[in-house]
Amino acid sequence: PATSLAIVSNHWILAWAGLELSMMITLLLIQKPKTPRSNEAAIKYFITQTTASTLLLAAVVVNFMYSGAWNITQLDNKLSISMAIISLSLKMGAAPMHFWLPEVLQGSPLPATIIITTWQKIAPTALLFMIWKDEHHWTLMVISLLSILAGGFGAINQPQMRKMVAFSSVNSTGWTLMMMMLDTYLALLNMLVYINLISTILYMMEKIPAKTLQSWTMMYPRSQTMSLLLGLTTLATSGLPPTAGWAPKMVTLDRMLDQHQLTTMATSISLMSLITLLFYIRLTYISTMMSSPLTSNTQTKWRPKERITSWLPVLTSNTLTTFLLLPAMLA
Incomplete structure (x- = not known):
């Protein structure tokens, strides 16, 4: 539902809220094992995603100050567009904003890894397509x-x-x-x-x-x-x-x-x-x-079931x- 909200919304605030909800759900999946490695990955993921969300919100506010529009397709200010592209690139892990992705995946459990590498990229990609000219x-x-x-x-x-x-x-x-x-x-x-x-x-x-x-x-x-x-x-x-x-x-x-x-x-x-x-x-x-x-002392079976x-x-x-x-x- 959070990703769908970000994709189908025409209003920037609703799209931003959808991205935030999706981030919080993924954060819970990363933290589920309750290990030091997963806690470290969760903190890194939270910091990078929060930074990207703050930058995106700042881009929307700057665009509103110049044009008075909250519509996603009406992002016309050059500074706002640059900030939005950097923000969405950071969220999806595109270079050169990909520095956080290897470290987060290294400490994440399987469900969170699958979500981060696949589902979490859909909403930022869709928003990037909407503002692309x-x-x-x-x-x-x-x-x-x-x-x-x-x-x-x-x-x-x-x-x-x-x-x-x-x-x-x-x-x-x-x-x-x-x-x-x-x-x-x-x-x-x-x-x-x-x-x-x-x-x-x-x-x-x-x-x-x-x-x-x-x-x-x-x-x-x-x-x-x-x-x-x-x-x-x-x-x-x-x-x-x-x-x-x-x-x-x-x-x-x-x-x-x-x-x-x-x-x-x-x-x-x-x-x-x-x-x-x-x-x-x-x-x-x-x-x-x-x-x-495999030596003669190896305990691994040659053909386990x-x-x-x-x-x-x-x-x-x-x-x-x-x-x-x-x-x-x-x-």
């Missing part, structure tokens, strides 16, 4: 490029899986913002695909459990099925064809190449995507083709079939 084209383009670049370089040498997921989320945010400038439907589809993929990955990471990159080497000895499903889902998140993550990115590059002034930009994000592809392929290789050394949730293969199958929607996206 053609003159802000290059501002959002720079934020998108920085997010894709920061997501790739941040994750490539990251041993902690939660932090790697955080940088993956930053990378996905960059692609979503890039798509939003070209086609709203395409941006929505990319967000839904990413929600499906990252939720599946986080669930399997929790079941294994896999908190570090080294712990992924124990995946294949414990469960071949889980190892295969996680490998396929990771490849899909990387955007490797013909998986789900590839279709929206391919259409985005096609649309950018149609606009000749964006050819250089399309080439740049294609090269940046190779960095992201590198660490995703490394994850897939570790989870499916490597196993930690597998417990696979019934809906997990269904979610994973979507990572290979979404490319069938490509003709509809190109239409």
